[in-house]
Amino acid sequence: MIPTSFFDRDVVSAARDLIGATLVVDGTVGGTIVETEAYDQQDPASHSFKGATARNAAMFGEPGRAYVYRSYGIHWCLNFVCEAPGNASAVLIRAIEPTLGLNVMATRRGLADIRKLCAGPGRLTQALGITGAQDGCRLDAPPFRLEPAGASSQIVVGPRIGITRGAETPWRFGLAGSRFLSARFPVDARPGDP
DNA sequence: GGTATGATTGACT
DNA sequence: GTCAATCATACCA
Numbered sequence: 199m200i201p202t203s204f205f206d207r208d209v210v211s212a213a214r215d216l217i218g219a220t221l222v223v224d225g226t227v228g229g230t231i232v233e234t235e236a237y238d239q240q241d242p243a244s245h246s247f248k249g250a251t252a253r254n255a256a257m258f259g260e261p262g263r264a265y266v267y268r269s270y271g272i273h274w275c276l277n278f279v280c281e282a283p284g285n286a287s288a289v290l291i292r293a294i295e296p297t298l299g300l301n302v303m304a305t306r307r308g309l310a311d312i313r314k315l316c317a318g319p320g321r322l323t324q325a326l327g328i329t330g331a332q333d334g335c336r337l338d339a340p341p342f343r344l345e346p347a348g349a350s351s352q353i354v355v356g357p358r359i360g361i362t363r364g365a366e367t368p369w370r371f372g373l374a375g376s377r378f379l380s381a382r383f384p385v386d387a388r389p390g391d392p
Numbered sequence: 393g394g395t396a397t398g399a400t401t402g403a404c405t
Numbered sequence: 406g407t408c409a410a411t412c413a414t415a416c417c418a
Contacts, residue, residue: 235399243399253414268416270400279398290399320400360399380400 200337200344202262209280209287210236214355214371215280216289218347218362223326225343227299230318231291232373233380235358237277238287243364246286255288256334258291264325264342266333273320276328278337292370293317293376296325318380356383 200219205212213236222228237244245254245267256265257279265277265288277288294304294316303325304310316322323329335345352374357365359381370380 237399245399248415251414254401267399267414270398270410272410275399292399318400358399362398 200346205261205280209238210278213289217353217371217373218351220345222343222360224341225327227303229294229297232376232378233293233297233343234291234371239285241364257288262337264332264335274323275319276323292319293380317378354383
């Protein structure tokens with residue numbers, strides 16, 4: 199079990215150390231975290247950049263809690279709050295390698311392709327059944343369960359995806375060579391890869 | 393009150 | 406590669 203204290207520190211190192219950790223929801227679905235991004239309050243791409251609002255309240259609350267928001271009016275995105283208060287920050291969970299409850303997740307996604315089951319922030323919330331109802335929930339209590347990464351993994355770093363401001367900041371982390379990333383990393387791109 | 397904009401995805405040329 | 410879906414939020418009047 200990853201304790202709340204794990205998140206009471208710099209969001210960038212937390213984002214890196216979450217690669218390889220296991221996320222389980224409702225004890226029925228989950229997998230290994232293979233892609234994350236960091237956002238802090240000094241970051242123009244962060245929701246917390248312009249101060250607290252009703253939507254981002256969880257980011258300004260205690261670390262070790264979930265921040266869930268609606269994206270493009272369609273999808274939900276899951277974050278882990280870090281280092282707050284003082285520097286409202288969070289780790290966006292962008293992709294997991296599905297390991298638990300594949301049938302349930304495939305049904306929710308209406309899709310059998312395991313590589314696209316949880317490869318993307320909107321996709322993994324749909325597969326895991328995460329909605330705004332989990333906004334502000336503790337990460338060390340049901341419905342969540344988090345287990346730390348095992349042996350240290352080879353980690354790749356790159357610029358974050360889908361943002362217009364702060365796009366040059368290399369705060370995206372991934373498990374090197376994973377087939378379950380939402381997109382390939384520049385340094386992870388090798389000729390001949392599918 | 394109105395309007396522009398997304399930490400995205402899936403369908404389509 | 407392009408583009409629509411779809412709506413809460415933020416910001417302006």
